[in-house]
Amino acid sequence: MGNSKGADEAADHRPPVRRVAVVGTGLIGTSIALALRDRGVDVLLSDPDAASVRLACDLGAGSVLDESAQSRPVDIAVIAAPPAVIPAVLRGAQDRGLAHVYTDVASVKASVLTEAERLGCDMATFVPGHPMGGREKHGPGAARADLFLGRSWALCPTGKAGSEAVAAVAELARLCGADPLVLEAEAHDRAVALVSHAPHVASSAVAARLLSGDDTALTLAGQGVRDVTRVAGGDPAMWTEILTHNAVPVADVLRGMAADLAATADALHALGAVREAAGDGDGHEAGTSAGAADRAGDDVLEPVRDLLARGRSGQERLPGKHGGVKLPDYTVLPVVIPDEPGVLGRMFAVAADAGVNIEDVRIEHTPGLPLGVAQLYVLPAAVDPLARALSDDGWSVHAGA
Numbered sequence: 001m002g003n004s005k006g007a008d009e010a011a012d013h014r015p016p017v018r019r020v021a022v023v024g025t026g027l028i029g030t031s032i033a034l035a036l037r038d039r040g041v042d043v044l045l046s047d048p049d050a051a052s053v054r055l056a057c058d059l060g061a062g063s064v065l066d067e068s069a070q071s072r073p074v075d076i077a078v079i080a081a082p083p084a085v086i087p088a089v090l091r092g093a094q095d096r097g098l099a100h101v102y103t104d105v106a107s108v109k110a111s112v113l114t115e116a117e118r119l120g121c122d123m124a125t126f127v128p129g130h131p132m133g134g135r136e137k138h139g140p141g142a143a144r145a146d147l148f149l150g151r152s153w154a155l156c157p158t159g160k161a162g163s164e165a166v167a168a169v170a171e172l173a174r175l176c177g178a179d180p181l182v183l184e185a186e187a188h189d190r191a192v193a194l195v196s197h198a199p200h201v202a203s204s205a206v207a208a209r210l211l212s213g214d215d216t217a218l219t220l221a222g223q224g225v226r227d228v229t230r231v232a233g234g235d236p237a238m239w240t241e242i243l244t245h246n247a248v249p250v251a252d253v254l255r256g257m258a259a260d261l262a263a264t265a266d267a268l269h270a271l272g273a274v275r276e277a278a279g280d281g282d283g284h285e286a287g288t289s290a291g292a293a294d295r296a297g298d299d300v301l302e303p304v305r306d307l308l309a310r311g312r313s314g315q316e317r318l319p320g321k322h323g324g325v326k327l328p329d330y331t332v333l334p335v336v337i338p339d340e341p342g343v344l345g346r347m348f349a350v351a352a353d354a355g356v357n358i359e360d361v362r363i364e365h366t367p368g369l370p371l372g373v374a375q376l377y378v379l380p381a382a383v384d385p386l387a388r389a390l391s392d393d394g395w396s397v398h399a400g401a
């Protein structure tokens, strides 16, 4: 389906990307801006939400785009707004001559392209894009410069796009640490229906079931359900928009999933019926009828085994988590913390005094206990000094746990 040929051809000629405008400074726009700033690119920011631009600027993502003071077009304008508004924003930016080349980041491509053409956008300078990195959070406050490291970045230029324009946007993707991949918009939409959009719906379906659980059931929730439902925390308005723009491909994948789930539910119900008929809810009664029930149960379970086996095979087909790119290797230092105000501040102060930068922190709460475990992510060389400093200060540190 997709291939990186177009991107490779574009790589033969790597146009300099020195000035970029990011229009829409939410999660994705600000993350792109931060990544580009890290590579020394001059970034100009705009968003109808003034607070969003201010926060992005304060995070070091760039400076405010003042079009009245712009004397020349930037190299690339990245439109990082919700899919429905992108064609109109693109048309406006092209009319003002904001950039030499334009791209977007929408999670859907065919509908954006069709509408851009309908609005009379210049398709020679527009190279639609989709970085395959993201989070279940929105807004500039959740932005990260490393969001796209080792991820694919789809480019879906029409035949009208100039090769210079494609090369420029491929270079922008590489500057963000991603691997550009050129493919047709329709092929892109079918692919992301399978690897992103239908999985999001499945995650929401699992998470929605949790509404029927009582507090005891939810207290038992471990990491498994948290892994499966993480993306369900995404913005419902944004996801409704994404799904409606890719409706049929997503519906096709969901029908396949629904068939698998229905077959599994039928099999498990049938197993219950077989066991009940054998006179033992658990099917472990000694004697001929229990043995026959076990054999019948075995046959009935075939669809379950089949789904689990296919599931494992499908999971194994996913390329390495970060596409083979080495991310910083953090070590986790668990520290037991009391559940009381100011505790994190005190712990971070000890780390600061020891000259250790805490790269990330996650907190596991222990239900029913006034305690939690703070997982401190630090560079390997910082583990010993941090563990020593915290232990000396009386903290309960569990290196290697």
Ligand SMILES: NC(=O)c1ccc[n+]([C@@H]2O[C@H](COP(=O)([O-])OP(=O)(O)OC[C@H]3O[C@@H](n4cnc5c(N)ncnc54)[C@H](O)[C@@H]3O)[C@@H](O)[C@H]2O)c1
Pocket (backbone or CB within 6 Å): 023, 024, 025, 026, 027, 028, 029, 046, 047, 048, 049, 052, 080, 081, 082, 083, 085, 089, 105, 106, 107, 108, 130, 131, 132, 133, 134, 135, 136, 137, 138, 139, 140, 238, 242
């Ligand atoms: N969230 C993800 O994981 C993810 C990943 C890849 C791509 N995308 C795509 O990125 C785009 C932005 O998503 P996000 O997650 O950054 O959302 P977000 O809500 O964090 O940011 C969207 C930003 O667009 C701005 N905006 C709204 N209307 C605008 C307009 N007319 N002109 C300019 N800016 C406007 C908003 O004020 C907001 O700051 C979407 O098209 C989405 O499909 C999202």
Ligand SMILES: O=C(O)C(=O)C[C@]1(C(=O)O)C=C[C@@H](O)C=C1
Pocket (backbone or CB within 6 Å): 106, 107, 131, 132, 133, 134, 135, 136, 195, 196, 197, 231
């Ligand atoms: O990691 C996440 O939180 C995401 O939802 C990212 C994700 C994905 O499904 O992989 C979601 C939507 C985007 O269009 C691209 C990436």
